[in-house]
Amino acid sequence: xNNDAKIEQSxxxxxxxxxxxxxxxxESLLLWSxxxxxxxxxxxxxxGQTNVEMQSKFNRGFTLIELxxxxxxxxxxxxxxxxxxxxxxxxxxxxxxQTQIELLGVALDNYNxxxxxxxTSEQGLQALQVDPQIxxxxxxxxxxxxxxxxxxxxxxxxxxxxxxxxDLVSHGADRVPGGEGDNVDIVNWKAYKRAR
Numbered sequence: 001x002n003n004d005a006k007i008e009q010s011x012x013x014x015x016x017x018x019x020x021x022x023x024x025x026x027e028s029l030l031l032w033s034x035x036x037x038x039x040x041x042x043x044x045x046x047x048g049q050t051n052v053e054m055q056s057k058f059n060r061g062f063t064l065i066e067l068x069x070x071x072x073x074x075x076x077x078x079x080x081x082x083x084x085x086x087x088x089x090x091x092x093x094x095x096x097x098q099t100q101i102e103l104l105g106v107a108l109d110n111y112n113x114x115x116x117x118x119x120t121s122e123q124g125l126q127a128l129q130v131d132p133q134i135x136x137x138x139x140x141x142x143x144x145x146x147x148x149x150x151x152x153x154x155x156x157x158x159x160x161x162x163x164x165x166x167d168l169v170s171h172g173a174d175r176v177p178g179g180e181g182d183n184v185d186i187v188n189w190k191a192y193k194r195a196r
Contacts, residue, residue: 093150093151093173093182094150094172094182094184094186096150097149097150097170097172097186098186100147100149100155101155101168101170101186101187101188102188103147104125104128104142104147104155104168104188105168105188107128107141107142108128108141108166108168110138110141111127111128111137111139111141112165114136114137114138114139115134115135115136115137116136118159118160118165118166119132119157119159120159121157121158121159124157125146125154125155125157126146127139128140128141128142128146129141129142129145129146149170149186151170151172151173151175153170153171153175155168155169155170156168156169156170156171161189163187163188163189164188164189166188167187167188167189168187168188169185169186169187169188170185170186170187171185172184172185172186
């Protein structure tokens, strides 16, 4: 027997195959790989594993069931979290409307202190920004432009109001009087609990 045949025969023993595999994993012996790979392929066949089986262990992807489980878990998480987030959006819009009505109320009170009366319904909230040609007007009473409600509508101002010296109203998301939930009217004559 020549040396190559002896090496190939000795390499077919399982303990030596294991040793050679560990050497290749750790040190990447490129020079030896071309010569020993055919021998290892034969040895793997002896152990009952083919090259295709060995490659499939290392190159396998995800099964359909694994992907379905991941999609199902993501769907459950989204189903639990999304309603809470969208509920917060509507609550925050209502809170913004309440805050803007309170700030407009402060501006209207300052107008009343200077002029001696609240703006009429005809003058509207514009009297806080533009001089209505009234004596003692000390405005503008707002630092910025007249705000619209969070749903993009102007606040409804009436003076004298049905509930006090003036009424200031936002009709909510549905833009019609009355409503519940997201569509509730935000008004200046009711105290609201702050959402936390």
